[in-house]
Amino acid sequence: MGIRKLWRDSIAAFRAGRTGGEALREFQDEREIQRLGAQWGKAKTPAEREVAGLEAVKYVIYGAKGESRGPHLAEEELQWSDNPGAREAYLIKRWNNPYFGPSRRAVSTEELSEARKTDRDKFLVAQNSLSGLAKEIGELPSPMTVGDLHKARQSLDELIQFAVSVGGAAKEVAVKADQIRDAVVLAIREAFSGDTEKLEKIERADAYHKDHVRKFHLPIVAGIIGIERIIPDDELVPALVSEDPATISILLDLLPEDDRVVMQAAAMKLILRVLEEGYIDPQLDEKLAVLARE
Structure with missing residues (x-):
């Protein structure tokens, strides 16, 4: 189903929808609905259709007076870490999050403790690996061979990717490893x-690495394709729509066109379903705009 059709279907879906077991209140201004429909029909560009679609969906959700048609989910108290690792961060994402299935919205203290322990253990692995690599590089004979340098660079690349995937305090390990890597690459250049010809190849490889690492610093990217993969396949869409609009846009840009279209449609369907259940995302308009782009 195309994005355009999803926009159109959203109007009919919400008019016939249910919130909390009660029928949605009837629209107070039928003329406004007619105006929005005409505005959609007259749109000539994707940008105009996007504006018309956002206005229509907003009207259906909030009504003529701009009042929410559904309650926000109640929140419970849980003590989260200031700098959570990847596993705890994913629990935070799931907790009381209507985009996830009901059983996944609850987080027990035992689950939280286990996530923190695993995050801590993985951090120690990353920290110890950095210390070991730094020692190995420091003990290499002088002058170092090109083979030694390439081996050190490869080991550092793997550590950086692992540390970013672990998240939390391990990201500092990734930063330090990247600094050592810069020194190794400088030695390779020399x-x-x-x-x-070889210098050009080195520059291209280094540019690719830095761009790759930058993308991996987004938790959702590391959670999907990182060494320490956290996000299950069946929760890719809930995880995506739980992000802020800017991150959603970046992740969509990383996908091949066919996969991006599929992801946009699936994300739109999930947002509409959750809206029908009564949850109003604080960044609803911005997320819909990102998902509706072509």
């Missing part, structure tokens, strides 16, 4: 200072 070793090939007279070979223009």
